[in-house]
Amino acid sequence: MFIKTQLILLALISVVLSQTDDEESFLFVTKQTVNRFIVQDKDLTVKYGLYNSGPTTIFNVNLNDVLSYPFEKYDILVGTLTPKWERINAGSNLTHVVVLKPKQSGISNSSRATVTYQKSEKNTEVQKTYSSEIGDVYIMTAREYDRRFSSHIIDWVLFTAMASPCIVFPFFLWFKSKSKYESLLSKDKQTKKAQ
Amino acid sequence: YSIIYFVSGENCESPQFTVNSYSTKDARLTAESAAQLEISVKCKNGKQPGTLYADINGHVIPCAQSVSSPGKYYVSVATSTHKHLAKGSTIVKLYDDEAYSTLRKARTDDAIKAVKPFGQVELSHPGASYGPWLPSEFFAVIVFGLIWWTAYRERSKILA
Numbered sequence: 548m549f550i551k552t553q554l555i556l557l558a559l560i561s562v563v564l565s566q567t568d569d570e571e572s573f574l575f576v577t578k579q580t581v582n583r584f585i586v587q588d589k590d591l592t593v594k595y596g597l598y599n600s601g602p603t604t605i606f607n608v609n610l611n612d613v614l615s616y617p618f619e620k621y622d623i624l625v626g627t628l629t630p631k632w633e634r635i636n637a638g639s640n641l642t643h644v645v646v647l648k649p650k651q652s653g654i655s656n657s658s659r660a661t662v663t664y665q666k667s668e669k670n671t672e673v674q675k676t677y678s679s680e681i682g683d684v685y686i687m688t689a690r691e692y693d694r695r696f697s698s699h700i701i702d703w704v705l706f707t708a709m710a711s712p713c714i715v716f717p718f719f720l721w722f723k724s725k726s727k728y729e730s731l732l733s734k735d736k737q738t739k740k741a742q
Numbered sequence: 743y744s745i746i747y748f749v750s751g752e753n754c755e756s757p758q759f760t761v762n763s764y765s766t767k768d769a770r771l772t773a774e775s776a777a778q779l780e781i782s783v784k785c786k787n788g789k790q791p792g793t794l795y796a797d798i799n800g801h802v803i804p805c806a807q808s809v810s811s812p813g814k815y816y817v818s819v820a821t822s823t824h825k826h827l828a829k830g831s832t833i834v835k836l837y838d839d840e841a842y843s844t845l846r847k848a849r850t851d852d853a854i855k856a857v858k859p860f861g862q863v864e865l866s867h868p869g870a871s872y873g874p875w876l877p878s879e880f881f882a883v884i885v886f887g888l889i890w891w892t893a894y895r896e897r898s899k900i901l902a
Contacts, residue, residue: 581766581774581820592766592776594820609809625764625778626816630806633793643806644778644818646764696770700878707885714889721896 572601572637574608576662576678585684586692587652590624595660595678597632597641605664608632610643612660612678620655622648635664652688657681754785754838754860761863765827769870775827779817779834779865781805791860795842797835798865799828802845805836817865824870831866835859 577596585591595612599605609631616628626645635641649655660678665671765777783791794805796817805815817834821827837845838860848854 581772581776583773584771586771589771590766590768592772594774594776594818596820611809625762625780626818627806627808627810627814629809630816631809632804632806634804639803641803641806642776642818642820643816644764644776644820646778696873698874698878703878703882706882718893 571666572599572603572605574599574605574635574662574664574674574676576610576660576676578612578660578678578681580681580684584692585649585686587649587686587688589648589689589692591621591647591649593645593647593681595643595645597635597643597662599635599637599639602637603666604634604636605666606634606668608635608662608664610660610662610678612645615657615660616647620649620651622650624648649686652686654683654685656683754783754787754789754791756786757791757861758784759836759861759863760784763865765865765867766824767868767870769824769872772824772870774820774822775824775867775870776818776820777827777865777867778819779863781815781817781836781863782813783815783861791838793839793842794860795837795845797837797859799832802837802842819865827867827870829867829869831864834863834865836861836863 575596575598577598579594579596581592581594582590593612595610597608597610610629612628616623624646626643628645630643632641657680659680661675662678663673663675665673760782762780763777764780766772766775779796781794783794785791790813793807794815795802796805798817798819803817805817808814808816819827836859837857841857841860845854845857848857
């Protein structure tokens with residue numbers, strides 16, 4: 548019984564080891580956003596990280612993320628959604644940054660980016676892999692963001708303009724009566740001195 | 743004379759770079775910093791350099807090229823915190839295929855420094871701002887506070 552389990556275990560381990568081919572490399576692609584908030588008409592920065600694990604160089608790497616960000620919903624400000632690299636060396640990390648501007652607000656889902664590459668320069672067999680995804684995101688309207696973060700100076704100027712009648716009008720009344728009172732007081736003093 | 747030209751006709755002569763630089767400037771909107779340089783290269787003899795490699799902060803990475811718009815090279819940097827992306831100008835050296843292979847073969851630091859780069863561009867990052875130092879509410883409170891205080895003073899004079 549014990550030997551049977553040992554044999555099964557040994558068989559499993561050998562199968563697993565033979566599957567992992569350490570001659571070939573594998574490309575991991577992560578897709579993240581550096582934004583804390585995604586706001587309509589403000590920059591949305593997406594960062595793609597490509598990592599070549601494994602001992603060999605990979606060639607002709609093409610990343611395509613056009614499907615996640617269709618033209619009607621997003622503007623591309625900086626970068627390209629279809630970058631390509633001739634080669635990525637073994638064990639090296641690459642980053643690619645794309646800055647988009649969402650045109651609509653609400654909940655939006657962006658799918659994964661597709662990456663194709665060749666494992667060797669001569670073998671044109673193309674390997675396809677997918678990046679991680681950001682998932683459902685909530686794009687807030689510019690008003691919501693401004694309510695929390697803008698400098699509000701214009702709001703305060705308007706507030707002062709609206710509050711000023713309440714302040715200026717009584718001040719003016721008081722000032723008028725005060726100056727009248729003071730002029731009367733000075734006239735009294737003058738007549739008293741004269742007497 | 744013509745033979746020399748034949749040999750060097752493959753390479754890009756006296757390249758001119760037009761650079762579009764972007765970096766995350768709003769630290770309230772973004773949690774990490776990211777920057778990108780979009781470089782367009784113009785050569786005297788009209789050829790495009792094949793692959794370009796960029797030396798940024800000591801890392802030499804291949805530049806991305808765009809499938810949809812050829813002739814543009816992209817160099818991207820992403821850091822984990824806003825402080826890690828250096829403020830001001832960072833010099834990025836560019837190497838083409840030849841220079842890159844020379845760089846890879848160089849073993850000593852001196853030899854690495856002796857490799858002549860294909861070109862040099864700058865990444866300027868004005869820094870990520872967290873918003874104005876003093877919020878506008880602070881000034882509003884001060885102004886209205888002063889108005890209230892003057893009125894209160896006059897009122898106590900009248901009542902006294």
